[in-house]
Amino acid sequence: MAPLVEETGAGLLCYDSIYAGADLRALESDPLALVSLFLDESRAMLDAADRHLAGHPDLRPDLVVYDLTVLHAGRVLARKLGVPATQLIPIFASNEHYSFLGSVYAGGDADPGMPAWVDDMLARTRALAARHGVEADPAELWWEVQDSNLVSLPRSFQPAGDTFDERFAFVGPCLGERGFLSGWEPPDDGLPVALLTFGTVAAGRPELFRTCVRAFAELPWRGVVTLPPGMDPGYLGPLPPTMEVRRWVSHVSVLRHATVAVTHGGLGTAMEALHWGCPMVVVPATPIDRVAARRVEELGLGRALDPDALTPERLVEAVLAVAGDERVRHRAQAMRGDIGRAGGTTRAADLLEGRLAEVAEVMA
Structure with missing residues (x-):
């Protein structure tokens, strides 16, 4: 993916991803393995950001935009740098009316209570934050509702979609040309x-x-x-x-x-x-x-x-x-x-640029 990022004109900071060595079958059956993997990936990202920013203090960001799967990295970094953040949500969003975690583990919309392994994850979250000089409640780091969220679904596909407030923008999928993949055209045989x-x-x-x-x-x-x-x-x-x-x-x-x-x-x-x-x-x-x-x-x-x-x-x-x-x-x-x-990609980009404009106005 690195060349694709560079083609946009964005600066690229590489790191060694934990995902490459993941046991895919274990992830399928063990929720602890999946959450633990996300936490390890966040740690690798934060360490890379530390190394990079230490050598380039002039590249301190004005806004942190992070994917839900690496929310620990995004939220710790934003607190460490004292800058606002926007969360990207590629799955169903959660609020007080709908719990995605509850739907996964209980088969319904209600929150079933936290699985036993959550205590261990909270302890690891606290340790990760402390390692980067951030003193915060690990439960807040994990479950807080970010004040700016871009959800990659239309509101009509989101369960309890009408209950989500202005903090959530349902922009739908951000699809574009897939030049890095081969295209496909059907043969002229008329088959479905x-x-x-x-x-x-x-x-x-x-x-x-x-x-x-x-x-x-x-x-x-x-x-x-x-x-x-x-x-x-x-x-x-x-x-x-x-x-x-x-x-x-x-x-x-x-x-x-x-x-x-x-x-x-x-x-x-x-x-x-x-x-x-x-x-x-x-x-x-x-x-x-x-x-x-x-x-x-x-x-x-x-x-x-x-x-x-x-x-x-x-x-x-x-x-x-x-x-x-x-x-x-x-x-x-x-x-x-x-x-x-x-709105898709265009609306998502417009909202992020609007967020940056708000930051610039506050700092002016």
Whole structure:
């Protein structure tokens, strides 16, 4: 990703990411492993920022913009430097009316109380902040509601969306040209198109891919399968001529032509599909994915299937049902309109520039 960042004209500060050595199967089943990974990544980021700023005091930022997954890095750095911050939220946002954590662990909207491992994470958060000279309540560092948030969903897709105040801007997905990925155009055969993708974490569930390939071998459809790193295409077995396997391809270019997307329920993929009004069949690979799967069904945007009971026959039935349901297609097109009106990349950039202008006015 480094060259892509540099092409924008932004200054680039590299660091050794913890993600590269992560056990993807452990992340799928153990929430502690995922939260611990995010905390370790924040530590690596903060150490790199320390080294960089020590040698370049003139590059002290006016605003810290951070992703939710590395909120510890963003919030500690903002406090350490005494500057405002904006949080980027690529998943469902949380407030006093809706708890994403509650939805993940309780299967509903209510907060079930904190899991036992939270105490350990709070202790590690306190130690990380202290290491950088920040004295703050670790619970506040973790769960405070940032006063500026950009959410990569339209408000209509957010559970309890109307309860979120002016601190949250639902800008929708920030999609652009994917020049670093190969594009895709359908052959001139008139077959309906489906994208099949299960994200990086699903590398630990290769049977999902094989089941999907077997399902689409029975359908007169064009299927495009994107594989995660580390998965051998040979595992899928013999492929029909209508099935394409790609390591790197722009999902947006495939979804532009797709009738249905078969996905694990990652919100990035879901937003890419709905950007084109493409309904989904969701086979959630993790507890986090199940939250999105429920939302897709609640809004009538597709179907959700139990991965442990998945068979080629059940997948075929679900794909054909979604593709043939006029109500589902209508709702997916309506959500496409909501995404367009949310503003996307342009609105997000405008809001960040407005935030910087506010900072400059205060400092003047």
